[in-house]
Amino acid sequence: MKETSNFIKTIMENDLESGRVKEIITRFPPEPNAYLHIGHARAIITDFETAKAFNGYTNLRFDDTNPTKEKQEFVDAIIEDLKWLGYEPANVFYGSDYFEKTYEKALLFIKKGLAYVDDLSQEQMSQMRDTKNGAGIESPYRNRSVEENLRLFQEMRDGKYQEGEKTLRAKIDMTSPNINMRDPVIYRIIHSEHHRQGNKWCIYPMYDFAHPLQDAFEGVTHSLCSIEYDNHRPLYDWVIEHAEVEHTPHQYEFGRLNISHTVLSKRYLRALVDSGKVEGYDDCRMPTLVGLRRKGYTPDSIRNFIVSTGLSRINSTVDFDLLDNFLRDDLKLKVSRPNAIINPLKVTITNYPEGEIEYLDCPNNQENEEMGSRQIAFSRHCYIERDDFIEEKPNKKWKRLAKGVEVRFMHAYFVKCEDVVKDENGNIIELLCTYDKATKSGSGFNERKPNGNIHFVEATTALPATFNHFESLLVEETEENKNLDLFERLNPHSLNVYNGFVEASLAQTKPGDKYQFVRNGYYTTDKNSTSEHLVFNLTASLKSSFTL
Numbered sequence: 001m002k003e004t005s006n007f008i009k010t011i012m013e014n015d016l017e018s019g020r021v022k023e024i025i026t027r028f029p030p031e032p033n034a035y036l037h038i039g040h041a042r043a044i045i046t047d048f049e050t051a052k053a054f055n056g057y058t059n060l061r062f063d064d065t066n067p068t069k070e071k072q073e074f075v076d077a078i079i080e081d082l083k084w085l086g087y088e089p090a091n092v093f094y095g096s097d098y099f100e101k102t103y104e105k106a107l108l109f110i111k112k113g114l115a116y117v118d119d120l121s122q123e124q125m126s127q128m129r130d131t132k133n134g135a136g137i138e139s140p141y142r143n144r145s146v147e148e149n150l151r152l153f154q155e156m157r158d159g160k161y162q163e164g165e166k167t168l169r170a171k172i173d174m175t176s177p178n179i180n181m182r183d184p185v186i187y188r189i190i191h192s193e194h195h196r197q198g199n200k201w202c203i204y205p206m207y208d209f210a211h212p213l214q215d216a217f218e219g220v221t222h223s224l225c226s227i228e229y230d231n232h233r234p235l236y237d238w239v240i241e242h243a244e245v246e247h248t249p250h251q252y253e254f255g256r257l258n259i260s261h262t263v264l265s266k267r268y269l270r271a272l273v274d275s276g277k278v279e280g281y282d283d284c285r286m287p288t289l290v291g292l293r294r295k296g297y298t299p300d301s302i303r304n305f306i307v308s309t310g311l312s313r314i315n316s317t318v319d320f321d322l323l324d325n326f327l328r329d330d331l332k333l334k335v336s337r338p339n340a341i342i343n344p345l346k347v348t349i350t351n352y353p354e355g356e357i358e359y360l361d362c363p364n365n366q367e368n369e370e371m372g373s374r375q376i377a378f379s380r381h382c383y384i385e386r387d388d389f390i391e392e393k394p395n396k397k398w399k400r401l402a403k404g405v406e407v408r409f410m411h412a413y414f415v416k417c418e419d420v421v422k423d424e425n426g427n428i429i430e431l432l433c434t435y436d437k438a439t440k441s442g443s444g445f446n447e448r449k450p451n452g453n454i455h456f457v458e459a460t461t462a463l464p465a466t467f468n469h470f471e472s473l474l475v476e477e478t479e480e481n482k483n484l485d486l487f488e489r490l491n492p493h494s495l496n497v498y499n500g501f502v503e504a505s506l507a508q509t510k511p512g513d514k515y516q517f518v519r520n521g522y523y524t525t526d527k528n529s530t531s532e533h534l535v536f537n538l539t540a541s542l543k544s545s546f547t548l
């Protein structure tokens, strides 16, 4: 991958030079409450690549402090996604493994008079924190004694209270202009089983308290996160300042990556899956890493795409089309280029003997000779793309087949359309053509010039195949639809399924295999493809649909 500089690397370089840190340690801290999406790829790449640039290392740390939403399934999927992207964490840690140590720190804060048990309801608390006009209002429980706080916090841990009945709050400053500093909750009661801790705990630390402590326990030097945590940084620093920890981590923020017409929010992606509107997290239309992988994007294309979007403190919005450019760059010289007919039209070569078949040599990738060649079949019965035929040639620009017109079937012969067969509704269902034996590809024949080159597959050896084409899950935002619920903005045409044929050489294709189907695009064999029923996903078209 191209080595690029960014503002985070500059900070790290300065910190090493000034001696603030001796090495660079970062962490990627996903909450295991859904699958990762392309936005997370920016965070992963930033965490891993910046540390790597200075011979440092990166931990994967599951931020699993909310038992109601977290699952082992998501933990496994996140580990798998990182591996697939090509990143190996130095350690895999779990925020929940620090529960005891985090609890000890909470006791320390209470003893220092920096935390208190509050009885206010969540609603009362938020009204008093954000009064809409100036300072917040102090809780009547704010000045409980250390002894009382210790006793109540112990009782909270012992399960004496219902959810919401009591919280532990940091005692900071109810007049702070930053709401996050107005005595935030740092522990809450949740009576739910934790995916790793079982029923050991019924009090759980909040992110803003747990995260800086976890960073400090691990010796993380640069805690990188997206920009919405910007105004949580004073709280992060406050926790570190008073926690009596050995290491002093710092938080730095970068802009989020957004994709046009795509929602990158785990909550929304989970709702989509739960609604059954998509096949699952790995539906090819999902912006999840598992979805992009199934659709056929490669780790290199994703990494290069992310790096190309740059890194700054400002959120950026880019188009998925840009990712397609990187996919094409990656696969152009690597994958073979077989023939597939997505939308077939039957062709009968009337002067070719029935029952005979011949094989013609065809390079696997014209731009990469090292990929060798294979034999493709030709006979009286073939299929071409319906789009490659028009009954009457409209103008000189039409460089494909038409009635009375001759084209080259790629790597085979010149073929001329003599007549068409129509059904009772006037739809063309078959072309009657002739071929010229003298025009065999490679024979040096150059007496006539064909009206273009089109691809084909021989019909008796062709394998039936399904092709999935995708469009954006959401329709473009407009003035009329912008306030609609995201479910009402779902694109009814986001999945288009075609039934066609591929050449026989694809009989052994396996899920994940990639091809450039001649003149059609880059395709990847779907996970549901079997030798009885081949299924391919269109990963990217051959040409960019936008200009840079």
Ligand code: ATP
Residues within 6 Å of the ligand: 028, 029, 030, 031, 032, 038, 039, 040, 042, 043, 063, 224, 225, 226, 227, 255, 256, 257, 258, 264, 265, 266, 267
């Ligand atoms: P979401 O908003 O989708 O629910 P999240 O931030 O709550 O995501 P986490 O599991 O907490 O999800 O994310 C792990 C890390 O990924 C965080 O440090 C977060 O800053 C970062 N991250 C999440 N979404 C993006 C994005 N779109 N662009 C850049 N970084 C992101």
Ligand code: MG
Residues within 6 Å of the ligand: 031
């Ligand atoms: Mg988060």
